[in-house]
């Protein structure tokens with residue numbers, strides 16, 4: 001049993017299903033990568049996991065508990081946090097207020113959690129009273145990650161965090177994720193930057209047209225001809 005266990009999950013937007021019969025596991029303190037082309041259904045899967053999109057069928061268990069019927073707040077309370085596609089920081093709020101939003105279920109944030117996030121991201125500490133909209137793309141990505149950490153998650157889902165970032169910042173995001181992993185937080189990373197993602201993660205899955213078509217150790221998948229062709233430039 002993993003920390004997150006997904007079995008036979010089918011989901012979509014009311015029309016024909018987008019995701020078909022998805023099985024997926026993320027272990028304790030494990031980093032798992034999810035690869036897939038545009039429109040494969042990666043974001044749809046993460047949205048279904050956090051509960052903003054209802055599943056048509058299947059089971060989602062977090063730490064052995066069936067969470068499929070629970071609303072997003074309850075899943076967050078149980079330790080499932082997301083860094084959404086496009087970061088979605090609250091641009092008119094300050095850095096500090098954004099972090100408070102990440103902890104709104106816990107009274108707006110515990111001092112030790114602010115301390116932890118600010119020590120992970122010293123630049124956020126310097127800019128804590130600045131509006132999030134004035135931050136660079138990389139800083140907004142760090143803020144989105146910090147906001148997710150404020151709820152003390154057991155598992156963080158990240159939807160293409162390196163999108164639009166310069167290579168140096170991408171490396172910084174990955175380094176931060178490695179640090180978070182060593183603190184015992186599990187990671188499910190959706191990423192177009194397949195090379196770095198496969199290097200950093202233990203296992204990976206490949207989603208194609210709403211179906212899981214490959215899974216295995218990241219090292220094995222990095223050698224897989226299909227993966228090399230589609231995600232690693234041959």
Ligand SMILES: Nc1ncnc2c1ncn2[C@@H]1O[C@H](COP(=O)(O)OP(=O)(O)O)[C@@H](O)[C@H]1O
Pocket residue numbers: 013018036037038039040041042043044045
């Ligand atoms: N809000 C929506 N309503 C209807 N269909 C959607 C919606 N969002 C995404 N889709 C469809 O679901 C499929 C998967 O999209 P998505 O999960 O965003 O893919 P990915 O994140 O892998 O690029 C696509 O065919 C897309 O058009």
Ligand SMILES: [Mg+2]
Pocket residue numbers: 042043044085159
């Ligand atoms: Mg997406």
